[in-house]
Amino acid sequence: MMKQFSPPSWFLPDSAATDESLYFNRRALLKAAGLATTSLALPSLSFAQPGDPLASKTNPKFQQLEPTAEKLTTSYNNFYEFSTQKQEVKELCAGVTLPPWQVEITGLAQKPLTLDLDQIKALGLEQRVYRLRCVEAWSMIVPWDGVPLAKLIQLANPTSKAKYVAFVSLEDKKLFPGQRTSYYPWPYAEGLTLPEAMHELSFLAFGCYGKELPIQNGAPLRLVVPWKYGFKSIKSIVRITLTDHQPATLWNQIQPKEYGFYANVNPAIDHPRWSQSSERVLGSWFQRRPTELFNGYPEVAPLYRGLDLKHNF
Amino acid sequence: MKAKAYPYLFILPFFAILAQTALGDLGANPVETISHFTGNWAVFVLLYTLALGPLRYLLPPSKLLSWLARTRRAPGLWAFFYAQLHLLIWLLDQILGGQELAKNLSKPFILWGLAADFILLILALTSLKALQRKLPWKKIHRFVWFALPLIGFHWSLKEEGDPQKALLWLGPLLLLYGLRRLKLKQNPLRRAPPARNPYPNSGRDDKNSA
Numbered sequence: 001m002m003k004q005f006s007p008p009s010w011f012l013p014d015s016a017a018t019d020e021s022l023y024f025n026r027r028a029l030l031k032a033a034g035l036a037t038t039s040l041a042l043p044s045l046s047f048a049q050p051g052d053p054l055a056s057k058t059n060p061k062f063q064q065l066e067p068t069a070e071k072l073t074t075s076y077n078n079f080y081e082f083s084t085q086k087q088e089v090k091e092l093c094a095g096v097t098l099p100p101w102q103v104e105i106t107g108l109a110q111k112p113l114t115l116d117l118d119q120i121k122a123l124g125l126e127q128r129v130y131r132l133r134c135v136e137a138w139s140m141i142v143p144w145d146g147v148p149l150a151k152l153i154q155l156a157n158p159t160s161k162a163k164y165v166a167f168v169s170l171e172d173k174k175l176f177p178g179q180r181t182s183y184y185p186w187p188y189a190e191g192l193t194l195p196e197a198m199h200e201l202s203f204l205a206f207g208c209y210g211k212e213l214p215i216q217n218g219a220p221l222r223l224v225v226p227w228k229y230g231f232k233s234i235k236s237i238v239r240i241t242l243t244d245h246q247p248a249t250l251w252n253q254i255q256p257k258e259y260g261f262y263a264n265v266n267p268a269i270d271h272p273r274w275s276q277s278s279e280r281v282l283g284s285w286f287q288r289r290p291t292e293l294f295n296g297y298p299e300v301a302p303l304y305r306g307l308d309l310k311h312n313f
Numbered sequence: 314m315k316a317k318a319y320p321y322l323f324i325l326p327f328f329a330i331l332a333q334t335a336l337g338d339l340g341a342n343p344v345e346t347i348s349h350f351t352g353n354w355a356v357f358v359l360l361y362t363l364a365l366g367p368l369r370y371l372l373p374p375s376k377l378l379s380w381l382a383r384t385r386r387a388p389g390l391w392a393f394f395y396a397q398l399h400l401l402i403w404l405l406d407q408i409l410g411g412q413e414l415a416k417n418l419s420k421p422f423i424l425w426g427l428a429a430d431f432i433l434l435i436l437a438l439t440s441l442k443a444l445q446r447k448l449p450w451k452k453i454h455r456f457v458w459f460a461l462p463l464i465g466f467h468w469s470l471k472e473e474g475d476p477q478k479a480l481l482w483l484g485p486l487l488l489l490y491g492l493r494r495l496k497l498k499q500n501p502l503r504r505a506p507p508a509r510n511p512y513p514n515s516g517r518d519d520k521n522s523a
Contacts, residue, residue: 076341084472087340138342183475255474273422273470275413282341286409 047100047117050219054207056125056145065129068140070209072283077216078134079235080184081169081176093215096175101220107166107241109156117220121206123147123155128203133265133295135229135258137274140282144224145207150198158194158242165197166190166247167223168239184250190234191247191261192225195303201226204237227294229263260313264304265295269313320387326354326395347402355395356464359433360486362388363457367489370496386440389457393437396430422470429463432456461487 048054067073077089103120106112125145133139153165171187173179179186196202203224206213213219218235225232231251241247251259258272267277267290278288294300304312330350333339339346365382372378403423407414417423439445439453461483468479 072341086342087346140341181475181477183477258473270416270420273420275416277413278411280342280344280410285343286406288410288412 047098048212048220050098050212050214052212054125054145054210054212056127056207056210059126059128062128062130065131065141067129067143067209068282073140073142073208074214074217076140076282078136078230079178079216079218081178081186081188081236082216083178089216090214092177096215098215098220099170099172099175101238103221103237104239105152105156105242106239107243108159108162109242110159111155111157113156117206120147120152120204120221123151125206127210130201130203130224130226131295132224132226132230132233133279133291135231135263135271135276137271137276137278137291138280138282139289139291139295142208143210144203144205145210146203146205146221146224148200149202149204149223150200152204152240153194153197153242156240156242161244162242163194164243164246165192165194166241166243167192167234167237168241169234169236170238183254185253186250188234188236188250189247190223190232190249192232193303194242196225196300199300199303201297201300227265227297227300229259229265231259232263262304262309262312264293264300264309264313265291266293266309266313267291268293269310317384320384320391323358323388323391323394326350327398344402344406348399348406351395351399351402352468355392355399356468356482358388358395359392359457359460359464360482362392363461363486364489367486367493370493371489390437390440393433396433400427400430422467425463425467425470429460429467432460432463458490 075090076086078086079089082089082092101117102114103117104112104114124147126147127143127145129141129143131139131141167190169188170176171179176186178184192202203226204221205218205224206221208214208217213222218233221237222235223233223237246261249259249261251263252261265276270276276291279291281287281289330347334343334347362385365378365385369378369382404414406412407417418427436454436457439448439450444450465476465479465483469476472478
């Protein structure tokens, strides 16, 4: 008797085999599956990238100045988190990806908040053209896209004890190679009095020139206080704290004689290393303009009534 | 071209910045770019020039090293050249920009730099061959070591008071200088490999040539 061929239990017919093309492309399939799950798990992480278009409404009140060429203002950046060389920063920022970002508003607030960037943008983006006067005696004119700082602070509703607003930048030694140097007390910190922060001119910028901020200009959001020296306009903010005491600020801690807490632009008060009476027009060789008190924003003068500006520089 | 002419290579950075200027490639603040560039090169060339002396004592005798050290007048003058460009662009910026020159001149930051430059100026003037024969130029030229701390202060102030960069560059040189002094103290008989003195009446005194 001939033994009948009977397939073993694990036998599968050819028709049941995985299609050859699928088999050869299995890696692509796995990758797609992986991507699908990550984007499912983290739906809120799709955020705007530096340079993306940013729609904002022109604020006609702040449109008198002719902006400096974008090429200049985005390639000349005091951002010590990357480098102390202003011309190096842009290159160091190329290829850097920002982590998911939230901003915490905390301290002496009746309603402490942690907000996504889109939630702050939803307060209403507008474009304002401001002159930025660097303490190094040069200035540039930038069209910023953002929201008035007062709107955000009002959301948190400061208590009656709140007198100052402290700002802190992201601390991340991997992202910011400059933070590996021990000379500076990282993270970058700045501060304003509450009335200064609530002033109409104080601005939180998400973009410039109608686009999301380039990283070298302080992405994803930065402060712009146009009547103060540029270093007060802290970049890449992660936390805003309402306090009852004057907060410590990075430059004031490093060189208290050179960088005061107020740091209002004032042609009459020298920097210990140079006169502040004039400023170089960025992009030019020797062309300078006389520096104006409060950088040409006299409407802030009432904030300092009765304050000795020479002592409180 | 003779080997003797090698210091002419130190003109290359000058050509580089000239080319950058011609191409309009100096960035948003051309004056600052030139100022930093020339300041850096003044220091680099000066450090090279000054390192030759101690290295000649500390390293095993070598003809090349001793020749480089003997002919370091030319690189020294190139350091002076870049220092003058550094000063010139600052002065031009003050004058053409209508700045408060007198006020800015009185700032310690500027004074440290000017003092260092003054030392370099004296050294450059006394390195004229005609003067070398009349003056104790070797003794005068030891003043160059005073320029180093002045440069260090000037540079550190520029770096917002952070001395790290200045120390990184100037520190090793001061270390070399100290090592040489130490070595001479321990073994005063050890001298540099015999070198032909190019300026026989120049005040070069072997008893004090530390």
